[in-house]
Amino acid sequence: MSTLLEVSGVTVSFDGFRAINNLSFQIGEPELRAVIGPNGAGKTTFMDIITGKTKPDEGRVIWGEKSVSLLDMSESAIARAGVGRKFQKPTVFEDQTVRENLAMALKNPRGPFDVLWYKKTAQGAEKIEEIAEEIGLTDELKRRAGDLSHGQKQWLEIGMLLAQDPRLLLIDEPAAGMTPAEREHTTDLIKRAAETCAVVVIEHDMEFVRRLGCKVTVLHEGAVLAEGSLDHVTQNQDVIDVYLGR
Amino acid sequence: MERSFIMRNPSVLWFLLALALFTLGVTILSEAFGVGTLSTSFIKTLGKTLCLCLIAVAMDVVWGYCGILSLGHFAFFGLGGYAIGMWLMYARTEEIVVNSLNEAAIPPTQQEIIDGIGTQIFGVVGSSEFPMIWAFSHSLGLQLLMVILVPGLLALVFGWLAFRSRVTGVYLSILTQAMTLALALYLFQNDSGLRGNNGLSGLQNIPGLDHLGQATISMWFFWASAIALGAGYVLFAWVTSGKMGSVIRGIRDDESRVRFLGYHVESYKLFVFTLTAVVAGIAGALYYPQAGIINPAEIAPIASIYLAVWVAIGGRGRLYGAVIGAAFVSLLSSWFTGGGAPSIPLGFYTIQWTDWWLVLLGVSFVAVTLFFPKGIGGLFDYLVRKDP
Ligand SMILES: Nc1ncnc2c1ncn2[C@@H]1O[C@H](COP(=O)(O)OP(=O)(O)O)[C@@H](O)[C@H]1O
Ligand SMILES: [Mg+2]
Numbered sequence: 001m002s003t004l005l006e007v008s009g010v011t012v013s014f015d016g017f018r019a020i021n022n023l024s025f026q027i028g029e030p031e032l033r034a035v036i037g038p039n040g041a042g043k044t045t046f047m048d049i050i051t052g053k054t055k056p057d058e059g060r061v062i063w064g065e066k067s068v069s070l071l072d073m074s075e076s077a078i079a080r081a082g083v084g085r086k087f088q089k090p091t092v093f094e095d096q097t098v099r100e101n102l103a104m105a106l107k108n109p110r111g112p113f114d115v116l117w118y119k120k121t122a123q124g125a126e127k128i129e130e131i132a133e134e135i136g137l138t139d140e141l142k143r144r145a146g147d148l149s150h151g152q153k154q155w156l157e158i159g160m161l162l163a164q165d166p167r168l169l170l171i172d173e174p175a176a177g178m179t180p181a182e183r184e185h186t187t188d189l190i191k192r193a194a195e196t197c198a199v200v201v202i203e204h205d206m207e208f209v210r211r212l213g214c215k216v217t218v219l220h221e222g223a224v225l226a227e228g229s230l231d232h233v234t235q236n237q238d239v240i241d242v243y244l245g246r
Numbered sequence: 247m248e249r250s251f252i253m254r255n256p257s258v259l260w261f262l263l264a265l266a267l268f269t270l271g272v273t274i275l276s277e278a279f280g281v282g283t284l285s286t287s288f289i290k291t292l293g294k295t296l297c298l299c300l301i302a303v304a305m306d307v308v309w310g311y312c313g314i315l316s317l318g319h320f321a322f323f324g325l326g327g328y329a330i331g332m333w334l335m336y337a338r339t340e341e342i343v344v345n346s347l348n349e350a351a352i353p354p355t356q357q358e359i360i361d362g363i364g365t366q367i368f369g370v371v372g373s374s375e376f377p378m379i380w381a382f383s384h385s386l387g388l389q390l391l392m393v394i395l396v397p398g399l400l401a402l403v404f405g406w407l408a409f410r411s412r413v414t415g416v417y418l419s420i421l422t423q424a425m426t427l428a429l430a431l432y433l434f435q436n437d438s439g440l441r442g443n444n445g446l447s448g449l450q451n452i453p454g455l456d457h458l459g460q461a462t463i464s465m466w467f468f469w470a471s472a473i474a475l476g477a478g479y480v481l482f483a484w485v486t487s488g489k490m491g492s493v494i495r496g497i498r499d500d501e502s503r504v505r506f507l508g509y510h511v512e513s514y515k516l517f518v519f520t521l522t523a524v525v526a527g528i529a530g531a532l533y534y535p536q537a538g539i540i541n542p543a544e545i546a547p548i549a550s551i552y553l554a555v556w557v558a559i560g561g562r563g564r565l566y567g568a569v570i571g572a573a574f575v576s577l578l579s580s581w582f583t584g585g586g587a588p589s590i591p592l593g594f595y596t597i598q599w600t601d602w603w604l605v606l607l608g609v610s611f612v613a614v615t616l617f618f619p620k621g622i623g624g625l626f627d628y629l630v631r632k633d634p
Contacts, residue, residue, distance in 0.1 A: 079508035112517040
């Protein structure tokens with residue numbers, strides 16, 4: 001397992017408030033990692049930095065074998081480099097069908113003229129079927145994404161990530177608002193994705209994190225408070241004080 | 247494995263069929279090629295309306311599909327009109343000057359002809375020199391190129407600056423209004439090189455075609471406008487279908503999500519903005535020879551706002567909606583403002599439609615926005631039941 005992403009010494013302030021404070025983080029490929037922490041700990045901001053949405057005041061974000069800096073790249077270039085992101089609130093294109101949503105995410109040339117002249121291919125259709133099967137939406141391919149249930153939208157969004165063929169998946173609170181059965185399906189999806197690529201999951205729900213059975217990073221006030229197995233971090237006194245013991 | 251684009255979009259075929267039937271009907275009723283029921287001036291009104299439908303379709307693509315509420319597309323329409331108008335005016339004046347000089351005893355020199363044309367065209371603004379921008383005006387081919395290049399380049403530069411800085415929403419709308427206002431104010435100046443508020447006139451006289459008469463020429467322009475609308479419709483239906491349509495609509499609905507899928511959103515916006523500006527320019531180049539005159543008032547900010555109103559009333563996000571909106575509202579508008587609608591006497595007050603039409607239009611716009619967001623085009627949803 002080699003290091004895919006290395007975040008070091010990153011600091012971000014919003015109007016003087018330090019949302020991320022000298023944060024360092026590493027993940028290898030493939031690897032599954034859960035990031036937990038109380039509300040406002042800076043988890044979403046952490047993803048914003050990796051994906052180029054927020055530029056940090058200080059620090060480095062280094063990517064891949066060639067150790068390129070993600071800080072100099074635009075959001076779309078970072079995504080093309082292989083970083084896929086799922087937002088906290090499910091964001092799919094509600095006006096379009098499930099198939100159109102997946103087709104848009106498929107890994108293909110992304111320039112306007114490439115897209116204009118794009119012809120559907122058999123491999124593309126096959127890949128869409130494959131992903132639809134994986135996320136359990138085979139029968140919904142022709143439906144408007146806006147008509148899906150909340151859980152199905154979350155899966156569709158995960159499916160869109162998979163269609164991108166990413167190397168790093170950033171998933172923000174995937175289980176929020178899901179039924180227990182849906183949560184189970186979601187854990188399976190994530191675990192399977194983590195067999196081939198690096199996956200970072202932000203989650204509040206301890207039961208969900210336990211089921212992922214992976215290394216856990218605890219964030220607090222924009223910095224890493226503890227890191228290790230779930231049992232290890234839940235026994236850490238600092239973690240108990242700021243988070244679990246509330 | 248893929249069905250052809252037309253097969254997947256049957257509404258395109260229906261539209262082309264309706265347009266062809268309309269064109270045929272008008273031809274049969276025309277003076278020049280038919281029974282003569284329709285006057286030449288009415289043919290011109292219809293031809294101009296087709297051009298307005300074309301720019302409305304372009305507006306629908308940029309706003310209804312891509313979510314960029316441009317309130318400046320009439321600037322591109324006007325620039326297309328000016329570009330073709332320069333050739334029309336130059337070549338027409340040349341004919342007149344050459345004819346009158348030929349009656350003199352000594353044959354005129356080339357310089358005398360050019361000076362004569364300059365005096366004729368720029369006398370109204372107290373000049374006889376050709377400004378730089380008229381350098382290509384003697385050549386139809388080059389001015390036709392300008393019809394595409396001038397609006398295209400302006401849109402490219404403006405769009406690049408605006409989109410690169412991530413100006414969106416109402417701020418972008420204001421910026422486009424500022425663009426069209428600045429252009430109009432510039433053209434109003436006498437030393438703009440385009441005859442200030444006089445604009446370019448006599449554009450209905452096509453050089454070398456005087457012997458045909460306006461009845462025939464009006465039909466030629468009507469056909470050209472119909473072909474342009476048909477071609478523009480097919481082009482935009484193609485652009486907004488398939489994967490490109492998916493991405494464009496995605497940008498409208500959630501632009502940052504599209505960005506995180508790896509698409510460079512700014513390039514797409516620039517592409518759509520520029521392409522629609524070029525089509526707007528072509529529409530303008532067909533419109534103004536039928537109108538006969540173009541002046542800076544044509545690209546006043548309000549014109550572009552009307553364009554958005556037409557598209558909203560017709561139903562944005564569907565191309566035929568834009569066509570219906572532009573045709574319906576602009577024809578209705580000329581009926582009301584041209585005194586076609588009878589005044590309503592209320593005893594204490596008489597409603598003159600020339601004054602009250604704008605109020606009616608404003609109220610209709612608000613009503614459509616509030617109660618029928620799908621516009622007139624939305625009625626088709628009741629006719630055609632889509633299978634789930
Ligand atoms: N764009 C922003 N402007 C100002 N403050 C922000 C912004 N984004 C996040 N914050 C603040 O940074 C802190 C961390 O937020 P966030 O990363 O969303 O937390 P989490 O996802 O861990 O709940 C919060 O206090 C939040 O209010
Ligand atoms: Mg969050």
